Amino acid sequence: MYQMKSKIGRSGDLIDLERRYFKDVKKYPTLSHEEEVELARRVKKGDEEARKKLILSNLKLVITIAKSYATYQVPFLDLIEEGNLGLIKAISRYDPEKGFRFSTYAAWWIKQAIVRAISNYSRTIRIPIHIFNLMNRYVALEKRKDFANLDVEDKVRILKISKKRFRMLEELISNIRSLDLANSVETYNELSKSFQPEAVADAEKIILQQIEHENLEALMNRLSERERLILRIRYGFDDGEIHTLAETGKVIHVSRERVRQLEMRALKKLRCILEPRFQVEKENKVKKERK
Structure with a gap:
């Protein structure tokens, strides 16, 4: 996944980056239960601004939970990023009508994301x-x-x-x-x-x-396991190295031509999935311009 730390090692630069991130997160106020419910209801209706506000207002919760796992051999900023992804998933599943606080619900998803990241860290696809x-x-x-x-x-x-x-x-x-x-x-x-x-x-x-x-x-999860594997190897999702058709074929034990066919099929499938979304975005833009 996206690497906040980029090429920075565990150095003064990384520590400074952590401090700047923590300082930036502090500017987002904690929400009351009533505010959480209102925003969550708007999220259910597709309000992206409400979704973003609910995420940003709970980033401090992610940091607090991530600190509990800081002794593991995973960079702290990576733990925070994984926790943020758990937070994003929690927002998409939260039902504001059930009466409990969002932070209580989100904490479980955040912990799950962090624990999974720790167990899978050595083989994470980036x-x-x-x-x-x-x-x-x-x-x-x-x-x-x-x-x-x-x-x-x-x-x-x-x-x-x-x-x-x-x-x-x-x-x-x-x-x-x-x-x-x-x-x-x-x-x-x-x-x-x-x-x-x-x-x-x-x-x-x-x-x-x-x-x-x-x-x-x-989008990648919409592909078959073999199609995902082809793209992972060809485009270097695992090791950062681009591999030829022949090299990819050797890894999965198929011919160069078969790799080409599978890759083309996967890319066509992705394009078919994306085209309707781009069309909706285009139509929404036209509607806004007409207003």
């Missing part, structure tokens, strides 16, 4: 979310009405990346859309090598990234 987020930012930029009129300098400035990375990003997205798998993997590898994610201490940004990451994991 999808490179910095590339995923960069692609999302590019797609969002494409939706702007003035996109066609923007030159490369404008796009680079808006995305806050170098021209070299921008060219690779354009090529990667183009290859994926055309299902040019060989070139997609090659371009992805180059882009991944050229881009190192920055350490983030802003709680709200971290939560938004974690929600996006959860969406990506949910």
Whole structure:
């Protein structure tokens, strides 16, 4: 999953990052039971702002619970991130009409997420979310009405990346859309090598990234076990290394051509799942513009 600590080791920089995160979390006030119920009801109706507020107001609870597990061989910020994911899941399942406090309900989900992370830590799949987020930012930029009129300098400035990375990003997205798998993997590898994610201490940004990451994991779970394995190996979700069709085939004992077929099927399936969501987003945007 997304790594707050990024490339930082257990050093003064990491300790400073923890302090900045804790300080940022303190600015979100604890909610009363009545406020929790009101927000939870709005969440049930699809109110994303209410969902975000309920998450941010309970980040202190995650920190408190994570401290109970701080003696284990898992970085503390990683424990917090896993706990945050448990919190996000709790919000999606909480029923405000049952009468009990949200914090009581959420604590169980937070603990479960942290304990599971500790037991699975050595084999956790870490999808490179910095590339995923960069692609999302590019797609969002494409939706702007003035996109066609923007030159490369404008796009680079808006995305806050170098021209070299921008060219690779354009090529990667183009290859994926055309299902040019060989070139997609090659371009992805180059882009991944050229881009190192920055350490983030802003709680709200971290939560938004974690929600996006959860969406990506949910998509992956819609694939068959073999399809997920193909993408994990090909795109380096486990070890950070991109592998060729032949290398992937050796791992799962199938031919190079069979790997290509399975990979294409998995990507097509993901695209079919995503297209309706993009259509809904487009329709919602049109409705807002008409108001």
